[in-house]
Amino acid sequence: MEHIAIIGGGGTAAALAHDLILRGFSVAIYERGEFFSGATGRHHGLLHSGARYAVHDPEAARECIEENMILRRLVPQAMEQNDGLFVALDDEDMAYRQRLKDACAASGIPTRDYTPEQARRLEPGLTETVLAAMQVPDATFDAWRLALPFLATARAGGATIHNFTEVIGIDVQGGAVRGLRLRTLTEDVHGARGREWTAPADMVVNAAGAWAGKVAALAGVHVPIQPGPGVLVAIEGRVTNMVINRMRKASEGDIIVPQRRLSVLGTSMWLTNDPDHLDIPPEHVQRMVRLCSEMVPACADAAIRSAWSAARPLIGNADAARPQEISRTFDCYDHGTRDNVSGLLSIIGGKGMTLRAMAEKTADIICRLTGHDAPCRTRETPLLPARAFYRS
Amino acid sequence: MSDAEKTAPESPDATAPASSVSSSSLPSPSPATEPQQTRTLTVRVQRSGPGGANARFDDYRLSVGPEDSVLDVLDRIRVETDPTLVYRHSCHHSSCGTCAMRINGRERLACITRMLALGTDVVTLEPLRSLPVLGDLMVDMRPMFAHIDPDWGYVRPVEKASTGVPHGVARYTRLENCIECGACMSACPVSNGTDDMPPATAQPAQHAAPQSTRQPARQAASQAASQAAQDTDESLPTDSPADPLAAPLFIGPAPLAALNRELARHPERREELLHIGKGPHGERHCRRHMACSRACPSGVYPAKDIMDIRMMHGGGKD
Ligand SMILES: Cc1cc2nc3c(=O)[nH]c(=O)nc-3n(C[C@H](O)[C@H](O)[C@H](O)COP(=O)(O)OP(=O)(O)OC[C@H]3O[C@@H](n4cnc5c(N)ncnc54)[C@H](O)[C@@H]3O)c2cc1C
Ligand code: SF4
Numbered sequence: 262m263e264h265i266a267i268i269g270g271g272g273t274a275a276a277l278a279h280d281l282i283l284r285g286f287s288v289a290i291y292e293r294g295e296f297f298s299g300a301t302g303r304h305h306g307l308l309h310s311g312a313r314y315a316v317h318d319p320e321a322a323r324e325c326i327e328e329n330m331i332l333r334r335l336v337p338q339a340m341e342q343n344d345g346l347f348v349a350l351d352d353e354d355m356a357y358r359q360r361l362k363d364a365c366a367a368s369g370i371p372t373r374d375y376t377p378e379q380a381r382r383l384e385p386g387l388t389e390t391v392l393a394a395m396q397v398p399d400a401t402f403d404a405w406r407l408a409l410p411f412l413a414t415a416r417a418g419g420a421t422i423h424n425f426t427e428v429i430g431i432d433v434q435g436g437a438v439r440g441l442r443l444r445t446l447t448e449d450v451h452g453a454r455g456r457e458w459t460a461p462a463d464m465v466v467n468a469a470g471a472w473a474g475k476v477a478a479l480a481g482v483h484v485p486i487q488p489g490p491g492v493l494v495a496i497e498g499r500v501t502n503m504v505i506n507r508m509r510k511a512s513e514g515d516i517i518v519p520q521r522r523l524s525v526l527g528t529s530m531w532l533t534n535d536p537d538h539l540d541i542p543p544e545h546v547q548r549m550v551r552l553c554s555e556m557v558p559a560c561a562d563a564a565i566r567s568a569w570s571a572a573r574p575l576i577g578n579a580d581a582a583r584p585q586e587i588s589r590t591f592d593c594y595d596h597g598t599r600d601n602v603s604g605l606l607s608i609i610g611g612k613g614m615t616l617r618a619m620a621e622k623t624a625d626i627i628c629r630l631t632g633h634d635a636p637c638r639t640r641e642t643p644l645l646p647a648r649a650f651y652r653s
Numbered sequence: 654m655s656d657a658e659k660t661a662p663e664s665p666d667a668t669a670p671a672s673s674v675s676s677s678s679l680p681s682p683s684p685a686t687e688p689q690q691t692r693t694l695t696v697r698v699q700r701s702g703p704g705g706a707n708a709r710f711d712d713y714r715l716s717v718g719p720e721d722s723v724l725d726v727l728d729r730i731r732v733e734t735d736p737t738l739v740y741r742h743s744c745h746h747s748s749c750g751t752c753a754m755r756i757n758g759r760e761r762l763a764c765i766t767r768m769l770a771l772g773t774d775v776v777t778l779e780p781l782r783s784l785p786v787l788g789d790l791m792v793d794m795r796p797m798f799a800h801i802d803p804d805w806g807y808v809r810p811v812e813k814a815s816t817g818v819p820h821g822v823a824r825y826t827r828l829e830n831c832i833e834c835g836a837c838m839s840a841c842p843v844s845n846g847t848d849d850m851p852p853a854t855a856q857p858a859q860h861a862a863p864q865s866t867r868q869p870a871r872q873a874a875s876q877a878a879s880q881a882a883q884d885t886d887e888s889l890p891t892d893s894p895a896d897p898l899a900a901p902l903f904i905g906p907a908p909l910a911a912l913n914r915e916l917a918r919h920p921e922r923r924e925e926l927l928h929i930g931k932g933p934h935g936e937r938h939c940r941r942h943m944a945c946s947r948a949c950p951s952g953v954y955p956a957k958d959i960m961d962i963r964m965m966h967g968g969g970k971d
C-alpha cells in the first residue's frame with residue numbers, strides 16, 4: 262500500500278494516522294515540537310455539544326454533536342461527565358434563548374430548561390441574577406489524553422512517528438509530490454544537531470493547523486488558512502461542576518470549563534499571519550476574568566494559575582463580519598486538482614474534538630485518489646489507553 | 654544585577670500580536686498602555702544529547718515581564734533565537750504533565766512557574782532526574798509509565814456531589830489529579846540516587862542487609878531489593894525491549910500513587926494490585942523523605958499513597 266507522510270503532530274494528524282493504518286496504508290508523522298504542542302494541547306478542553314455553533318454555524322454544530330457522542334464512547338478516560346449549562350443573564354440573552362433552543366433541536370442537540378432556582382441549586386456558584394438556564398451535553402476533556410490514544414493506537418498498528426522533526430521542504434517533481442525534506446532538532450550522541458535528511462512518500466498530507474499556510478508554501482501552493490489566536494486563563498479552584506456558557510451568540514469570555522481543581526476561562530480572538538509569535542495581552546486576560554465573573558462571580562477573586570494563547574486553524578473567510586463568525590467546520594483540499602501538485606492534500610479548520618471526523622474525510626479522499634475501496638473504521642474500533650503510548 | 658535594575662518598557666512590537674491583520678471590528682489587542690515591570694535575566698539552560706552526552710549550559714539573556722512563565726520564555730528563545738532548543742510542552746496550564754523540569758534546582762512545571770517570582774537574576778533549567786535524558790530538557794518518561802498499567806483508569810467518581818447532578822448524568826466524574834509529570838520521580842532521593850539517610854532507618858527492616866558496615870543507603874537498599882526478589886521470586890514485567898526500562902530498584906512515587914487510586918476504583922483487585930505495591934520494587938524502598946509530596950505540582954501527595962499501601966494488609970505480605 263501507499264506510504265503517506267503527515268506533516269504536523271496535532272490531534273488531526275494523530276487521528277489521520279490511526280484512520281489510515283486501519284485502512285491498510287503505511288504512515289509516518291513528522292512534528293517539529295512535542296506532539297500536541299500546537300493548538301491541540303492548549304485549547305479550552307470543551308467537548309462541545311455543538312450548541313455554541315447551532316444558530317450561526319449549523320454544519321459545525323452537527324459535526325460537534327456527532328463527534329461528541331462518538332468520543333464519549335471511544336475515550337471515556339479522558340473526560341469528566343459533567344454536561345454543560347447555557348445561562349441567560351439579561352434581556353438580550355433571554356431573547357436569544359428560543360433561537361438557540363430551536364437551532365439545537367434542528368441540529369439534533371438535546372436540551373433541557375431549568376428555572377433560575379433549579380440552576381442555582383445545581384450550580385450554587387452561578388450569579389444570583391441568572392434568568393434562565395439550559396442543559397446541553399457538553400463535557401470537559403483532557404486535551405493531551407484525548408489525542409494521545411489516537412497516536413498510541415496508530416503507532417501500535419505500525420505508524421512511525423517523529424517528534425522534534427521539522428519539515429523544511431516538500432519535494433515536488435513533474436507535478437507530483439515525491440517526499441519530504443526534514444530536520445531533526447535534537448542533538449545526536451556526537452553533539453551534532455539539526456541533521457537534515459529526506460523521506461520519500463507517495464502522498465503527503467499537510468495537517469499543520471495554523472501553520473498549514475507556511476507548510477503549503479513549501480510546495481508553492483496556497484491554502485485559505487487564517488490563524489486565529491485566542492487567550493485562555495486557568496484560575497485556581499473549581500468554580501462549578503458543569504461547563505458554563507453564556508446564552509448568546511458566540512463571543513468572548515463566555516465559556517467556563519472546570520477541570521480537575523481548575524477552571525479554564527475563555528476566550529478571545531484576533532487574527533494574525535504568524536502563529537509562532539503569540540502574545541498573551543494582559544487586557545485580554547483581565548477581560549476573560551471580568552466577562553466570566555458575570556456568570557460565576559467567584560472567577561473574579563480566584564488566583565490566576567496560568568494564562569496562555571493558542572492559534573485556531575480557521576478557514577479564511579473575508580465575508581465574516583466578526584472573526585467569531587468564521588465557520589468552525591473543516592475542509593480537505595486536494596492540491597492535485599487545485600494547483601496541479603498531485604499527491605498533496607491539506608486538512609484545515611475544525612475543532613480539537615472533530616479530529617476523528619477530519620481524519621475520516623481526508624482518508625476518504627486518499628482512498629479515492631489511490632483507488633482503494635477501504636471503508637472508515639474509526640467510529641467503532643477501540644483505541645488503546647493514553648498511557649499505552651509509552652509502551653510502544 | 655540588582656533588583657532595582659529595570660529595563661525600558663517593552664516595545665509595542667513585543668506586546669502586540671505580530672503582524673495582526675487589522676480589521677475594524679476585531680478586538681485586536683493593543684500594545685500595553687502601562688509600562689510593564691520587565692527585568693533582564695539570564696536563563697541558563699542545560700543542553701545535551703541523548704543520555705546527557707556533551708552536557709553543558711547555554712546562557713540566554715532576555716527581558717522578562719511579570720506574567721511570563723518559564724515556558725513562555727523557553728518558547729521565546731526557541732522562536733526568536735534557537736529553534737533547536739528541545740523541551741516538552743503542550744497544555745500551558747498544568748494539565749498535561751509534559752513540562753516538568755528542574756528550575757533553580759527544584760522540580761516544577763515550567764508552565765505555571767513565573768520567572769520573576771523566582772527572584773534570581775540567573776534562572777537555571779535542567780532536565781528531571783531519575784529518568785533518562787533524551788536531549789536538553791526532555792527526559793524519557795517510559796521508565797515511569799512502565800510501572801503504571803495503561804489499563805488503570807484515569808477518571809474517578811466524585812465522592813460527594815452536594816448539589817445533586819443534572820438530568821441524565823448518573824454521577825459526576827473527575828480526571829485524576831496526577832498529571833503524570835514525573836516531578837516526584839525526580840525529587841525522590843531513593844529514585845534519583847541522592848539518598849543519604851543513614852541506612853539504619855531503611856525500610857523494611859526484615860529485608861535490609863546487615864547494617865553494621867556503614868554502606869551507603871542506596872547500596873543497602875539495592876541489596877534489600879535483590880534479596881527480596883529472591884525471596885518472593887517476582888520480577889517486574891519487562892514488556893519493552895528498550896533498556897532504560899530495566900527494572901529499577903524502586904518503581905517510584907507516581908506509579909504507587911496511581912496504584913493506590915486504582916485500588917480505590919477496584920477494591921476487588923486488591924490482592925493483585927498490592928502484589929505490585931508491596932512487591933520487591935514497591936513501597937518497601939520508600940524512606941519517607943516526603944520529597945515527592947513536596948515536589949508535586951498537582952496536590953497528589955504521593956507519599957501519603959505510599960504510606961496507605963504500606964499500612965494495607967495483603968499482597969502476600971501481612
Ligand atoms: C483559544 C482556543 C480555544 C479552543 N477551544 C477548543 C475547545 O474547547 N474544544 C475543541 O474541541 N477545540 C478547541 N479549539 C480548537 C482546537 O484547538 C483546534 O481546532 C485543534 O487543536 C487543531 O488541531 P490540529 O491538529 O489541526 O492543529 P495543531 O494542534 O495546531 O497541530 C499542528 C502541528 O503542526 C506542527 N507544525 C507546524 N509546522 C510544522 C513543520 N514545518 N514541520 C513539522 N510540524 C509542523 C505544529 O508544531 C503543530 O503541533 C480551540 C482553539 C483555540 C485557539
Ligand atoms: S504524583 Fe504529582 S509529581 Fe508525581 S507524577 Fe503525579 S502530578 Fe507529577
Ligand code: FES
Pocket residue numbers: 741742743744745746747748749750751752753762763764765
Ligand atoms: S505544559 Fe502541560 S503541564 Fe505544563
